[in-house]
Amino acid sequence: MDKTVMGLRILVLSLWLGGTMFAGAQEVGDTIVLHALGDALSYAEDHNVQRSIYAAQELKAKAEHHISKSYLLPSAVGSFSAQNNLKLATTPIPGELVGRPGEQIDVQFGRDYSYNAGITISQTVLDWQKAMQSRELKLGREIAGVQADIYTEKLTEQVVFYYFTALIARRALEINERDLQLADSIRTLSIQKFDRGLVDKPSLNQAEINFNNVRQSLYSNQIAFDRAVNQLKEFMGLDETVELLMEESYRFADHGFDVPMDLEKDGNITLWELQLEQSELRVREQRSNYYPKLTFTAYFGQQQFQDGFTFSLDGEQWTDYSYLGANLTVPIFTGLANRNKIKASKIDRAIARMNLENETKRSRLRDDLLLREYELGLYASSTAHSNFMLYKDNLELAFQQYQEGILALDSYFRVFEDYLKAENGYLSALSNLYNQYATIFSRKKDYGQ
Structure with a gap:
């Protein structure tokens, strides 16, 4: 210069x-x-107040991003349910099973009260x-x-x-x-x-x-x-x-x-x-x-059945009930x-x-x-x-x-x-x-x- x-x-x-x-x-x-x-x-x-507001909005956007990544992790939900079977389902069976050949017998399976307790784990992989x-x-x-x-x-x-x-x-x-x-x-x-x-x-x-x-x-x-x-x-x-x-x-x-x-x-x-x-x-x-969207589900729990409105914590009254499942959804027409x-x-x-x-x-x-x-x-x-x-x-x-x-x-x-x-x-x-x-x-x- x-x-x-x-x-x-x-x-x-x-x-x-x-x-x-x-x-x-x-x-x-x-x-x-x-x-x-x-x-x-x-x-x-x-x-400066406005600058503080912008800083808070930045923190909010950061939190929302973290929330959005939760789909990468499995979710686990504990549940307990009690059910009163007011009318049990009726199922026809052959009479030969109960010593009455040639007949069709309507029978009801189950008990009036059922209880379920367990954990459901789901994971979306796609x-x-x-x-x-x-x-x-x-x-x-x-x-x-x-x-x-x-x-x-x-x-x-x-x-x-x-x-x-x-x-x-x-x-x-x-x-x-x-x-x-x-x-x-x-x-x-x-x-x-x-x-x-x-x-x-x-x-x-x-x-x-x-x-x-x-x-x-x-x-x-x-x-x-x-x-x-x-x-x-x-x-x-x-x-x-x-x-x-x-x-x-x-x-x-x-x-x-x-x-x-x-x-x-x-x-x-x-x-x-x-x-x-x-x-x-x-x-x-x-x-x-x-x-497509693919989700795996697993349930690990126990069941208890009673004829009356009673509930027992005795482990012998509970039976194991678990399952694994997969759900695949594919959009066809929207x-x-x-x-x-x-x-x-x-x-x-x-x-x-x-x-x-x-x-x-x-x-x-x-x-x-x-x-x-x-x-x-x-x-x-x-x-x-x-x-x-x-x-x-x-x-x-x-x-x-x-x-x-x-x-x-x-x-x-x-x-x-x-x-x-x-x-x-x-x-x-x-x-x-x-x-x-x-x-x-x-x-x-x-x-x-």
Whole structure:
């Protein structure tokens, strides 16, 4: 980088970030003291309510994913049942079995009361639908994590912007106080000259107007400062009763401050990628509705039969009763519902792919414009600062000339007006620059190091 470009970085972004250790925000009663930007960022990450909500949603998605994997493990259920056979089933048998040949005898088997106790174990060994659903929930877990990261990135951007906006506004108030003193001196001097007949009434009125204009600018900057502090409180999760003190003062650096011109991948693109992967899984899930499902079941228990409503814990009264079973289900016809579901899921997948491609292009264009605007913003803010300093010198010279009677009052007012325009232009350029810087800062994952 040549000396010209390095020179343009003078004064810009006095951030004190490189190599700065964050001591942390101090809580003194109902007052929060911020020593540096890192204090505001750390406090916001710990206390921002919306960020806590995203973290809770991420934990919920993690739990749902764990639940979805339960189909891989067997399930065991203990059961006990009692049954009163009000009417026993009747079964016809040949009479030869009971010594009555040639006849058909109706007999009833069983006893009036039966009891069953045992454990049923089942295991699904083939279930493509649940497998796809589990993978979808795993993606949902990743999506929840990405969404939390995106919000943290946006939170960082907002905290950085309003932190430096507050510093700039406070610096502007300091300048306004000095301007107000100067405007008041001109007003006082004009009153004295008016009393001696050296200036006319319109000139005296202009001095009063000039004083009021500076006072209006001071009020506007006070509003800007209060608004920035209020926004910081909101993002930091503070109540309106908490006083926020910022120890850091905005000052112009006597060296350049370079921001790496490489940005981390836009989190929204990662989100679109996961959503495309999710849509592909849904296509596979709908196809899995055609696949068979196989479940094995085992029952291990005992039975007891009684003629009356009695129950015995005596082991001799119980008989073993166990079985093994397999259940295989194969979809044959579902009224074309599965076919239409697959068709719809393919359309969703195509839409997700187009969205990803479009958002990727837009993200690259936005990033390219952001970096270019930031580079130009460095030039603009440096030039605006140079002009502001030059107009400040002109104003001081004009004030001396007016005091000595060399410069007319209307000529001084023109210089003062140009000075105020340069001041507003400089502060506006700084605000725009920090807006761009805040976005760049939030896209650097190692900003806290």
